Amino acid sequence: MPVALSGTVALLAWRAGSLSRSGAGAALLVGTVCLTAGRAWGLFLVLWFVLAALASKVGQRAKAAATGDVVAKGGPRDALQVLANGGVYAAAALVALLRPEDAGVAAAIGAAALVAAGADTLATxxxxxxxxxxxxxxxxxxVPTGTSGAVSVPGSVGMLLAALGFALSAHWVGLIPMSAVAAVALAGVTGAVVDTVVGAWWQARRWCPSCEGETEQHRHRCGTTTVHYRGVSWLGNDAVNLLCTVAGAAAMGAILRIAIS
Ligand SMILES: [Zn+2]
Structure with a gap:
């Protein structure tokens, strides 16, 4: 049953252009693990994905015009993007599945990972x-709009509101208790801030020799192959997104440890 359900959602997302073929495969895997862990795990994942996809769709044309030169990937999410955003959450769902006695802790940590990814997405x-x-x-x-590690007042407000909104929706679907909402939101903000800091200092930047401009694309939209010129070469957008969710989960773990001791 979980396979059929997550398969249907992945298929619909692929047909709607939100996921590539590999992205749909990864979403099927993540979705099946989460739905097996429980209804709340699956519902929060679907809700997260719908909100993130809607946010990407809003004003897509205006944004493409504003960031076309800068952002690494547009369009459908591929497998790496799906796993960078949802991998930690799926791992937490697996822990909840295998160790029912730790399900509450796993839910808070998993929710924080997804809240971090959602806050970062909405901030952008x-x-x-x-x-x-x-x-x-x-x-x-x-810096140009869309640059990694850039901050703005509207982006920061969007991030804080998104963290709170996503944490509240995790409670709404029954994944976390109301008493955990503030802590999960705080952990999510921490993850998104780590994402921004790493994006500013260490994320790989590439250079298009033809246009003489900075970009995150390996092949610039002008057709030229770009060269790495700053930052850690393997630390691309997906690696930074993964780090965002890991930092959100780690922050939640630290909060729980302080709260329990
Ligand atoms: Zn170019």
């Missing part, structure tokens, strides 16, 4: 849609 979407110019956390100077 609101920051990109708003008119304000973002600045680099590292240099303090204005």
């Amino acid at each position: 979407e609101t920051g990109t849609l708003s008119k304000g110019r973002p600045w680099s956390l590292r240099t303090g100077s204005f």
